[in-house]
Amino acid sequence: xxxxxxxxxxxxxxxxxxxxxxxxxxxxxxxxxxxxxxxxxxxxxxxxxxxxxxxxxxxxxxxxxxxxxxxxxxxxxxxxxxxxxxxxxxxxxxxxxxxx
Numbered sequence: 001x002x003x004x005x006x007x008x009x010x011x012x013x014x015x016x017x018x019x020x021x022x023x024x025x026x027x028x029x030x031x032x033x034x035x036x037x038x039x040x041x042x043x044x045x046x047x048x049x050x051x052x053x054x055x056x057x058x059x060x061x062x063x064x065x066x067x068x069x070x071x072x073x074x075x076x077x078x079x080x081x082x083x084x085x086x087x088x089x090x091x092x093x094x095x096x097x098x099x100x
Contacts, residue, residue, distance in 0.1 A: 026051050027060060031067065039086035041074065058085050 029049050045051040061067040068088035073081050
């Protein structure tokens, strides 16, 4: 068996591992917060949800759930630039009474 055949005989690996429970829990919390019209920076996400990887969670919301997350740059009072994330449109569930 030559090198090319050996490489081709390796079974394909799954592309992504399923998110651990704590990551899924963070995604649920972020989704609910953004649905309520909230916006977050990394510092705020750490304080509110213990989420140290906000950009990764936002990427998961976009890729895996198709959520319309947008980001804007902001300057802090100290002069640092940070991203603030929010939903592009406010998503909400309407009750039957509200729909008419």
